[in-house]
Amino acid sequence: MNQQPNVAGNTPAKPFLSLTRINKHYRGAREPVHAAKDVSFELERGQTASLVGASGCGKSTVLKMIAGLLRPSSGEIHLDGRRLTGPDKGVGIMFQQPTLLPWRTVTDNVLLPIEIRQGKAAAKLAAERAKSLIHMAGLTGFEEALPGELSGGMAQRAAVCRMLVNEPDLLLLDEPFGALDEFTREQMNVEFQRICSARKATAIVVTHSIQEAVFLSDVVFVMSPRPGRISKRIDIDLPRPRTPDMVTSSAFNEYVREIHHCLFVRNSEANHG
Amino acid sequence: MAETSVIPSSEQAGMLIEEDDAHRSFVERTPQWVLVLAFGVILVTFWQAAVDLSGVSPLVLPGPYEVLQDLIFTVTNLFSGGYVLDATIVTVVEVIFGFSLACVIGLTLGAIIGATEIGRKAIMPYVVAVNTMPKVAFAPLFVAWFGFGVESKIMMAAFISFFPVTINTAAGLGATSGDLLMLFRSLEAKRWQTLLKLQLPFALPYIFAGLKLAAVWSVIGVVVGEYMGGGEGIGELVRIAASQLRVGRVFAQILLLSMIGLSLFSLVSLVEAYFTKWKQRDNH
Ligand SMILES: Nc1ncnc2c1ncn2[C@@H]1O[C@H](COP(=O)(O)OP(=O)(O)OP(=O)(O)O)[C@@H](O)[C@H]1O
Ligand SMILES: [Mg+2]
Numbered sequence: 001m002n003q004q005p006n007v008a009g010n011t012p013a014k015p016f017l018s019l020t021r022i023n024k025h026y027r028g029a030r031e032p033v034h035a036a037k038d039v040s041f042e043l044e045r046g047q048t049a050s051l052v053g054a055s056g057c058g059k060s061t062v063l064k065m066i067a068g069l070l071r072p073s074s075g076e077i078h079l080d081g082r083r084l085t086g087p088d089k090g091v092g093i094m095f096q097q098p099t100l101l102p103w104r105t106v107t108d109n110v111l112l113p114i115e116i117r118q119g120k121a122a123a124k125l126a127a128e129r130a131k132s133l134i135h136m137a138g139l140t141g142f143e144e145a146l147p148g149e150l151s152g153g154m155a156q157r158a159a160v161c162r163m164l165v166n167e168p169d170l171l172l173l174d175e176p177f178g179a180l181d182e183f184t185r186e187q188m189n190v191e192f193q194r195i196c197s198a199r200k201a202t203a204i205v206v207t208h209s210i211q212e213a214v215f216l217s218d219v220v221f222v223m224s225p226r227p228g229r230i231s232k233r234i235d236i237d238l239p240r241p242r243t244p245d246m247v248t249s250s251a252f253n254e255y256v257r258e259i260h261h262c263l264f265v266r267n268s269e270a271n272h273g
Numbered sequence: 274m275a276e277t278s279v280i281p282s283s284e285q286a287g288m289l290i291e292e293d294d295a296h297r298s299f300v301e302r303t304p305q306w307v308l309v310l311a312f313g314v315i316l317v318t319f320w321q322a323a324v325d326l327s328g329v330s331p332l333v334l335p336g337p338y339e340v341l342q343d344l345i346f347t348v349t350n351l352f353s354g355g356y357v358l359d360a361t362i363v364t365v366v367e368v369i370f371g372f373s374l375a376c377v378i379g380l381t382l383g384a385i386i387g388a389t390e391i392g393r394k395a396i397m398p399y400v401v402a403v404n405t406m407p408k409v410a411f412a413p414l415f416v417a418w419f420g421f422g423v424e425s426k427i428m429m430a431a432f433i434s435f436f437p438v439t440i441n442t443a444a445g446l447g448a449t450s451g452d453l454l455m456l457f458r459s460l461e462a463k464r465w466q467t468l469l470k471l472q473l474p475f476a477l478p479y480i481f482a483g484l485k486l487a488a489v490w491s492v493i494g495v496v497v498g499e500y501m502g503g504g505e506g507i508g509e510l511v512r513i514a515a516s517q518l519r520v521g522r523v524f525a526q527i528l529l530l531s532m533i534g535l536s537l538f539s540l541v542s543l544v545e546a547y548f549t550k551w552k553q554r555d556n557h
Contacts (some may be wrong), residue, residue: 064455066457067459069455087458087460089461092459093459095452097452099452099453101470101471102552103474103552111459115470116457116461116470143298146551147550174443199427255532
C-alpha cells in the first residue's frame with residue numbers, strides 16, 4: 001500500500017513477499033543437512049500459495065524461515081518492502097497441532113497474541129474482536145470453554161482465530177488441517193478461503209494433500225528433497241470462490257494429475273540416481 | 274482421524290460405568306473405604322496374634338491394645354495442653370519454617386536452572402551431586418553450625434527437602450512442548466512472558482509433585498535434627514520414650530509426626546487443586 005521510494009532498486013511492481021536464493025543448512029548428526037537449496041519465489045498481495053513435497057523435503061524449514069523462527073544460512077526474505085530478519089507482527093503462523101494453552105479459555109487463547117505484544121489491557125479492549133472471530137469460526141457458545149472441551153476440528157478453528165486476531169498480512173500454515181477428518185477438512189478449506197479473500201490476506205500453506213493444495217491456491221510450489229528446492233511452480237487458474245463440487249471438475253483434476261506427476265517423476269528419478 | 278480417535282475412548286469410558294453389576298468382581302463392587310477398613314482389621318489381628326504367639330515381652334513389642342492406650346494418653350495430653358502440645362508446637366514450627374525455606378530455595382534455584390543456560394550447565398551438576406549424598410549424615414554438622422535450638426532443625430529440614438522442589442521445578446520449566454515455545458517465539462514474546470505465561474503454568478504439576486515430597490521430607494529432616502540435637506520437639510519425646518523402652522508411647526508419637534506430615538501434604542494438595550482447576554474441568 002504505502003510505497004517507499006527511498007529504498008534502493010525498487011520497481012513499482014515490487015512483489016508483496018519475495019524469497020531470494022534462500023539456503024538452509026542444519027547441523028546434522030554426522031554431516032550438515034542441506035534442507036533448503038536456492039529457494040526463490042514471489043507472491044503478490046492476496047495470493048495463496050501451497051508448498052507440497054515428500055516428507056522431509058524442507059517444507060517446514062522454508063515456512064519457519066519466513067516466520068523468522070529459523071535463520072536462513074544465506075539469502076533474503078522481503079515482506080511488503082522490508083527485510084525480514086526475525087518474527088514479525090505482520091506474519092501469523094499456525095502449526096499442525098492447535099497448540100492452545102490448556103488452562104486458558106478459547107477467548108483468552110485467541111487473545112494471546114495481543115496480550116503478548118500489547119499487554120493485558122489491550123487484550124481486554126480487543127475482546128469484541130476476538131468474539132466476532134470466534135463467531136465467524138462457528139465456535140459461538142464456546143467462548144469460555146477450555147481447549148480440553150473442544151473437538152480436534154474446533155481446537156484447530158480456535159487456532160485459526162488466534163492467528164487472525166492480530167490481523168497479519170501474511171498467514172503461514174504448516175499442515176493446518178492434516179489431523180482432521182476429510183469432512184471437517186473440506187469445511188475448513190472453504191472457510192479459510194473465505195477469510196483470505198475477505199481480508200486480502202496472503203497465505204502460504206504446507207500440505208500433504210494435493211487436492212487441498214489445488215483447492216486453496218493460486219500457485220502451487222512442488223518441492224524435491226535433498227537438497228530441498230522448488231522443482232516446479234504451477235499456477236492454478238480456477239475461478240474463485242472455489243466450491244467443494246469443483247473438486248470433481250476436469251480442470252481441477254488436471255491440476256491434481258500434473259502435481260502428482262511432478263512428485264512421482266521426481267521420486268522415480270531419485271530412485272534411479 | 275482425530276474425531277474417530279476421540280469418540281471411542283469416551284464410549285469405552287461410558288461402557289465401563291454402565292457395565293452390569295453382576296459382571297463385576299467382589300473388589301469392583303465394594304466401596305474402597307470398606308476394603309481399607311477390612312485390610313486394617315486383618316493387619317491388627319495378625320499383630321495381636323504375633324504378640325500372643327511369639328511370647329515376646331510387651332516391653333519390646335506391645336500389642337494393639339497397649340498402643341491404643343498410649344495413643345489415647347498422647348492425644349488427651351495434646352488436647353489438654355500438656356507437654357505433648359508444647360512439643361508439637363515446637364515441631365510444627367520447625368517443619369513449617371523448614372518447609373518454607375525449602376520452597377524459597379528450591380523454587381529459586383529450580384527457576385535459575387530451568388530457565389537459564391548457565392544455571393542448567395554450571396549449577397545443575399552440583400545439585401545432582403549433592404542430591405546423591407546421604408543428606409541425613411550431615412545432621413551432626415548442622416547441630417555444630419546452628420546449635421541445639423530450633424535453627425539447626427529448620428536448616429536440616431530445608432536441606433533435606435529443597436532438592437525435590439529444585440529438581441522438579443527445573444524439570445517442569447523445561448518440559449514445555451517445542452511447538453508452544455515456537456508459538457511464543459513467533460509472537461515475539463519476551464523472556465519473562467514465556468516464563469510466566471507458558472513455562473510456569475506447564476511446570477505447576479511438576480512443582481507441586483516436588484512440594485508434596487518436600488512436605489514429607491521436611492518432617493524427616495526435623496526429626497533427624499531433633500534426634501541429633503535434642504531440643505523440645507516430638508523427636509526428643511520419641512528419643513526419651515525409646516530410651517525408657519516405652520514402645521507404645523513411641524508408636525503414638527510417631528503417629529503424631531506422621532499427622533503433621535500428612536496435614537502439610539494435604540495443604541499443598543489443596544493449593545495445587547486451586548491452581549490447576551482447569552485440569553479438573555478438562556478431565557470430567
Ligand atoms: N532441527 C533440525 N536439525 C537437523 N536437521 C533438521 C532439523 N529440522 C529438520 N531437519 C532436516 O531437514 C530436512 C527437512 O525437514 P523439514 O521439517 O523442513 O521437512 P518437511 O518437508 O516439513 O517434512 P514433513 O512433511 O515430514 O513435515 C529433513 O531431512 C530433516 O531431517
Ligand atoms: Mg513439516
